[in-house]
Amino acid sequence: MNPGKYIYDKLKNDFAIAAMVGTRIRPQLNLTAETIDLPYIVYTVDSNQPSNQKGTLTGVSNLDVVSVTITIFHNNYNDLVDGGAEVRRVLDYSVGSGSYANIQHVSFQGEGHEYDENYKPRGLYILNQSYQFRITR
Numbered sequence: 791m792n793p794g795k796y797i798y799d800k801l802k803n804d805f806a807i808a809a810m811v812g813t814r815i816r817p818q819l820n821l822t823a824e825t826i827d828l829p830y831i832v833y834t835v836d837s838n839q840p841s842n843q844k845g846t847l848t849g850v851s852n853l854d855v856v857s858v859t860i861t862i863f864h865n866n867y868n869d870l871v872d873g874g875a876e877v878r879r880v881l882d883y884s885v886g887s888g889s890y891a892n893i894q895h896v897s898f899q900g901e902g903h904e905y906d907e908n909y910k911p912r913g914l915y916i917l918n919q920s921y922q923f924r925i926t927r
Contacts, residue, residue, distance in 0.1 A: 792856070793858060793891060793923045794835070796888070796891065796923075797815075798815055798833075801815050802815055807831075807873070807877065807880065810869065811873070814826060814827065814830035814831065815831045816830065829863055829869065829870070829873065830863050831860060833859070833860050834859045834861070835858055836857040836920075837857045838854050838855075838857075840854045841854070852927055853894075853924065853925070854924075856922070856923040857920065857921070857922055859918055859919065860919045861919075862877065863914060863915070865912060866915070878919065882897065882898040891927075892925060892926045893924070894926050895923075896922070897922050899922055901917060901919040902917075903915070903916065903917055904916040904918070
């Protein structure tokens with residue numbers, strides 16, 4: 791199961807995050823910083839580990855543990871850090887259900903910062919946050 795719709799809905803509907811990036815929240819695609827206005831957020835499903843137990847109604851795993859990376863791109867370091875804190879506030883320990891899936895639990899796993907000095911005119915700050923989603927059917 792892919793938690794992308796859940797991530798998108800949670801982030802775009804948060805006032806602080808919408809103020810920072812608007813609707814520039816996308817799944818991992820062939821994006822470069824030059825193809826979209828800064829700042830923006832990209833989410834990537836890194837892995838999906840299903841349980842070894844099939845559901846009686848669905849015939850597939852009852853529980854998937856999905857690892858996701860949320861990446862924020864910004865041209866201002868302080869705003870990047872603030873944006874990262876807002877994303878964590880919205881997603882960490884969140885739950886939900888809907889057309890996307892039943893999100894049993896989201897947990898923040900860690901984060902790391904990068905800097906691309908070749909991005910013109912003044913560099914690009916990058917924040918990668920790792921999350922684990924427990925998704926049930």
